[in-house]
Amino acid sequence: MKKFLTSPGFLSPYGTFGADFSSVMAWGFTLLFVYGWYLGKKHQGQRHHLVTLWGMVAMLAYFTTYYLARGLGALSIEGKEGFGGPDWVYDYIFSPMLTIHILVISLGLVLAVYMIVLGFRSSAMKKSIRYLKSEPLVMEKKSFNTVLIGGAVIFGLLAVIRSGPLARYIVYLAGFLLVAMVLFAERWFERAIPDGAKRHRKLGTFTMVLYVIALVTSTVTYVMLYYIYPVKDLS
Numbered sequence: 356m357k358k359f360l361t362s363p364g365f366l367s368p369y370g371t372f373g374a375d376f377s378s379v380m381a382w383g384f385t386l387l388f389v390y391g392w393y394l395g396k397k398h399q400g401q402r403h404h405l406v407t408l409w410g411m412v413a414m415l416a417y418f419t420t421y422y423l424a425r426g427l428g429a430l431s432i433e434g435k436e437g438f439g440g441p442d443w444v445y446d447y448i449f450s451p452m453l454t455i456h457i458l459v460i461s462l463g464l465v466l467a468v469y470m471i472v473l474g475f476r477s478s479a480m481k482k483s484i485r486y487l488k489s490e491p492l493v494m495e496k497k498s499f500n501t502v503l504i505g506g507a508v509i510f511g512l513l514a515v516i517r518s519g520p521l522a523r524y525i526v527y528l529a530g531f532l533l534v535a536m537v538l539f540a541e542r543w544f545e546r547a548i549p550d551g552a553k554r555h556r557k558l559g560t561f562t563m564v565l566y567v568i569a570l571v572t573s574t575v576t577y578v579m580l581y582y583i584y585p586v587k588d589l590s
Contacts, residue, residue, distance in 0.1 A: 369585030370577075378577050384414045385570040392563045395556070404474065404485045411467045418464060440584030449579050456572035463565045465533045469541075470555075470562055477551035492551030494541055506534035 364370030366378065391407035438445050477492055478485050510531040514524055548554040 364581075367581035367585070370581040374577060374581065378573065380417055381570055381573050384410060384417075385566050388563060388566050392559065395559065400478070400486045401484050404478070408471060408474065411471055415464065415467055418460070437586055438580060438584055439586040440579065444579075444584065449576060449584075452572050452579075453576050456569060456576060459565050459569045459572065461529065461533060463562065463569055465530075465537050466558070466562045466565065469537050470559060473551075473555055473558065477555045487552035487555055489550055489552045491549045492554065493545050493549075499538060499542075503535060503538055506531055510534075 362372045364372045364375035366375040387406060387410040391403050391410060394403035394406060438449060440449070478487050480486075510527045514527045517523065544554055544558070548557060
């Protein structure tokens with residue numbers, strides 16, 4: 356799989372197929388989410404629900420498969436050996452930008468799952484139309500513990516099944532900590548924004564901003580890698 360992903364791309368003469376495909380998908384998903392967000396702002400609840408839900412499901416399936424296939428991140432393939440620019444650009448511009456992207460997309464993936472669940476919990480159907488319910492929304496203690504323990508089990512199994520260098524275990528630990536962070540943040544949101552509909556709208560907007568940041572950072576790093584500072588001769 357890695358050999359296929361590192362084969363010549365179709366957007367840049369120096370890009371890989373995996374990087375080019377990732378860039379196209381990132382633009383597609385983000386534009387889809389922006390459109391879904393726009394539908395929500397226009398109170399077209401059913402269309403917003405369908406566009407955003409299936410967009411997020413597709414995004415989660417894609418990123419999970421793609422990032423695992425690449426060894427959990429672009430750095431495992433490109434890294435410094437794939438950057439043809441000066442060291443100061445790599446250290447002070449490229450590397451921080453890529454780090455921000457990985458952190459933002461990691462949080463965005465967790466929030467995508469959370470927003471799917473929150474979307475169902477904070478909405479109801481009326482004559483085949485989904486709408487947000489303006490009422491207090493609280494997660495039961497049993498559900499809280501189930502998700503927290505389930506997250507620990509899933510990331511623990513990944514650590515056992517896909518064992519590797521220390522960096523990979525740090526990624527698994529970070530993934531679990533992100534899940535735990537969202538759960539505890541939900542407890543805070545229950546007090547700060549008790550109304551489920553209002554919470555969904557505010558967190559949806561925040562998640563949308565994260566996706567836009569992720570798109571900007573991924574596009575900048577892609578352009579730097581394969582247009583401005585490509586490695587023209589890797590032999």
